[in-house]
Amino acid sequence: MTLAVSLRHGFAGFTLDVEFAAPAGLTALFGHSGSGKTTVINAVAGLLAPDAGRIAVDDLVLLDRARRIALPPHRRRLGYVFQDARLFPHLTVRQNLLYGRWFAPRGPGAALADVVEMLGIGALLQRRPGGLSGGEKQRVAIGRALLSKPRLLLMDEPLAALDEERKAEILPYLERLRDETSVPILYVSHSVAEVARLATTLVVMEAGRVQRIGPAREVLSDPGAVPALGPREAGSVLRARLVGQDADGLTRLETSAGMLLLPKVDLPLGAELRVRIAAQDVIVARQRPEGISALNILPAEVVALHLGSGPGAVVQLRAGGELILARLTRRSAEALALAPGLPVFAVLKSVAVAQSDVGGAITGPELLLHS
Numbered sequence: 247m248t249l250a251v252s253l254r255h256g257f258a259g260f261t262l263d264v265e266f267a268a269p270a271g272l273t274a275l276f277g278h279s280g281s282g283k284t285t286v287i288n289a290v291a292g293l294l295a296p297d298a299g300r301i302a303v304d305d306l307v308l309l310d311r312a313r314r315i316a317l318p319p320h321r322r323r324l325g326y327v328f329q330d331a332r333l334f335p336h337l338t339v340r341q342n343l344l345y346g347r348w349f350a351p352r353g354p355g356a357a358l359a360d361v362v363e364m365l366g367i368g369a370l371l372q373r374r375p376g377g378l379s380g381g382e383k384q385r386v387a388i389g390r391a392l393l394s395k396p397r398l399l400l401m402d403e404p405l406a407a408l409d410e411e412r413k414a415e416i417l418p419y420l421e422r423l424r425d426e427t428s429v430p431i432l433y434v435s436h437s438v439a440e441v442a443r444l445a446t447t448l449v450v451m452e453a454g455r456v457q458r459i460g461p462a463r464e465v466l467s468d469p470g471a472v473p474a475l476g477p478r479e480a481g482s483v484l485r486a487r488l489v490g491q492d493a494d495g496l497t498r499l500e501t502s503a504g505m506l507l508l509p510k511v512d513l514p515l516g517a518e519l520r521v522r523i524a525a526q527d528v529i530v531a532r533q534r535p536e537g538i539s540a541l542n543i544l545p546a547e548v549v550a551l552h553l554g555s556g557p558g559a560v561v562q563l564r565a566g567g568e569l570i571l572a573r574l575t576r577r578s579a580e581a582l583a584l585a586p587g588l589p590v591f592a593v594l595k596s597v598a599v600a601q602s603d604v605g606g607a608i609t610g611p612e613l614l615l616h617s
């Protein structure tokens with residue numbers, strides 16, 4: 247299923263003008279506060295009638311201003327998960343979940359038992375929302391949305407109200423949701439780490455427009471997207487496979503950029519992972535450094551150099567089949583005479599690992615590993 251969105255809408259002092267397609271998987275709408283993410287979600291949900299536009303899920307048109315089509319929200323069959331779970335306090339978890347099914351059309355769809363298992367909420371079924379943690383409540387809210395057999399799940403910053411520990415608890419379930427159901431997810435976030443971990447497609451919004459769109463891995467390693475993503479948070483995502491557990495406690499991950507050695511990643515051999523390398527955790531060297539504690543040094547080649555307006559610069563490197571971003575100062579870029587085609591070495595100071603979107607085991611919280 248693919249969601250196609252084309253929208254124009256004006257508020258006083260703000261114009262939204264966007265066009266994008268969200269294929270299967272999780273499409274993240276990323277952007278700074280006020281860039282228009284919630285306005286897009288509200289238009290898709292039918293809570294806002296835009297000045298102009300068309301929204302369709304495959305052949306089903308939800309909105310077409312030119313043809314005067316505008317399905318009311320309840321006929322769009324969308325599951326909505328907000329920042330706060332909005333569960334019914336007087337109903338048990340089980341009754342809250344079944345409430346979602348109440349409005350679902352007949353026909354095949356997710357079974358209660360499967361949803362309960364996927365979200366790990368079996369032990370909570372007889373409890374009422376009042377006694378649940380924020381993360382547990384969100385898992386129930388996701389289950390309720392799924393059981394309504396939605397065409398599409400809309401998630402507006404579902405983790406924003408949670409502390410880091412609760413976020414870490416819920417992320418693996420969102421990964422399962424993305425990988426194990428065929429329901430496309432439109433997910434609003436302003437956290438690059440969250441987007442890097444979850445998104446299959448990334449739509450970067452800026453001042454009401456789409457600044458970049460594409461497969462998340464490509465957009466995240468595009469130096470041109472760094473200003474919109476924020477230089478502190480920008481970084482690339484690599485695919486990796488766990489290929490060895492060494493006797494000294496280090497884990498070997500195979501990537502097309504080379505082998506990575508990390509402190510123990512407690513997963514079975516063959517596990518597929520996403521590895522996130524923040525641009526600020528990469529050092530660029532002209533020669534292979536020696537006498538250095540970093541374990542992960544990858545041969546690479548400069549692809550592009552992106553100079554900012556200030557003292558910073560971002561360099562895009564190709565290592566094997568992967569693109570890696572490194573953040574450095576303009577002065578260092580000049581001292582190293584970095585230019586496209588130059589062979590260099592990427593020294594990785596730290597790497598984060600998460601479950602990949604290829605399936606496989608659940609890793610639990612994102613592991614931030616210093617290599």
Ligand SMILES: Nc1ncnc2c1ncn2[C@@H]1O[C@H](COP(=O)(O)OP(=O)(O)OP(=O)(O)O)[C@@H](O)[C@H]1O
Nearest residue numbers: 257258260277278279280281282283284285286436
């Ligand atoms: N009902 C409204 N009336 C007038 N202006 C609005 C209305 N809703 C949103 N806006 C304006 O539209 C712009 C985009 O808002 P929107 O909530 O879509 O941004 P956002 O990217 O979701 O931001 P945040 O991350 O803070 O939620 C903002 O300038 C906001 O003030």
